Amino acid sequence: LFTCIDHVAYACPDADEAAKFYIETFGWHEIHREENPDQGILEIMMAPAAELTPDMTQVQMISPISETSTTAKWLEKNNGRAGLHHMAWRVDDIDAVSATLRERGVRLLYDEPRVGTGGNRINFMHPKSGRGVLIELTQYPKN
Ligand code: V0V
Ligand code: CO
Numbered sequence: 001l002f003t004c005i006d007h008v009a010y011a012c013p014d015a016d017e018a019a020k021f022y023i024e025t026f027g028w029h030e031i032h033r034e035e036n037p038d039q040g041i042l043e044i045m046m047a048p049a050a051e052l053t054p055d056m057t058q059v060q061m062i063s064p065i066s067e068t069s070t071t072a073k074w075l076e077k078n079n080g081r082a083g084l085h086h087m088a089w090r091v092d093d094i095d096a097v098s099a100t101l102r103e104r105g106v107r108l109l110y111d112e113p114r115v116g117t118g119g120n121r122i123n124f125m126h127p128k129s130g131r132g133v134l135i136e137l138t139q140y141p142k143n
Contacts, residue, residue, distance in 0.1 A: 001097050006090035006138050007045065007058040011071050012082035015061035019044045022059070031058060038115055040069025045117065060088070060117070086124070088136035094121050097137060101125070113139070 012018045022028040023046075031052060032045040044061040052058070062085065064072035074085065091097045094113050102108065107126040116122030116138055125135040 001091065001100065003090040003092060004055040005057045006088040006136075007060040008087045009043075009060040009062050009085045009136075010082065011062050011074055011085035013063055013075060013080065015042045015044045015063035018061045018063075018082070019046055022046050022061075028059070032118060034117065035065055036115070036117070037065075039071070040064055040066035041071050043117055055090075086134035086136050088122075088138045091137050091139050094123060094137050094139040098123060105129075108137075113137075 010018060019030055019033075023030065026048075028046045028048055029050045030044060031047050033043065035042050041062045042065050046059045046061060047056055049056070062071055064075065066072065071085070075081075098108055098113070106129045108129075109124040109126060113121035113123050116136075119141050121139045121141075123137045125137070127134045129135075
């Protein structure tokens with residue numbers, strides 16, 4: 001069902017500042033950034049190399065750009081402290097994977113996939129289904 005861990009996400013008040021820290025302290029590279037108004041976040045994809053290899057796991061810095069975003073709520077509940085927020089599993093066919101997971105009793109947050117990073121199609125398993133971990137499914141646009 002799953003290809004690899006696409007990214008691990010770090011939620012913080014200022015994704016840009018977190019990205020700078022990774023670049024200056026760890027020598028990581030910024031691969032991509034965008035604002036996602038649907039999710040109410042700025043997200044910056046970081047990698048340990050300047051060029052991504054096919055299955056390289058990235059770190060996704062996320063910070064809220066809207067007070068009503070779920071990430072703003074998460075930070076508030078965490079008393080403003082940054083930390084690991086979710087991991088994303090790459091899939092080839094999110095519709096097929098979602099159907100299989102639902103059959104197995106997994107609760108997905110959205111009825112249909114929504115727009116994720118770089119135009120990916122994304123959905124999330126509820127943290128209760130992920131045994132305390134928020135797990136994203138992400139499918140890259142097909143050529
Ligand atoms: C909440 N919970 C978590 C969690 N957030 N557990 C693990 N990891 C997290 N990140 C737990 C929380 O402790 C509660 O457990 C329970 O879930 C309900 O949480 P809540 O605080 O009452 O909040 P809700 O239910 O209003 O919202 C939680 C969910 C929400 C997961 C439904 O955060 C959501 O819709 N997330 C999906 C969207 C998202 O995260 N977007 C940002 C990244 P107890 O206390 O009941 O035990 S967007 C992204 O990654 C993109 C675009 C991309 O990669 O392409
Ligand atoms: Co993500």
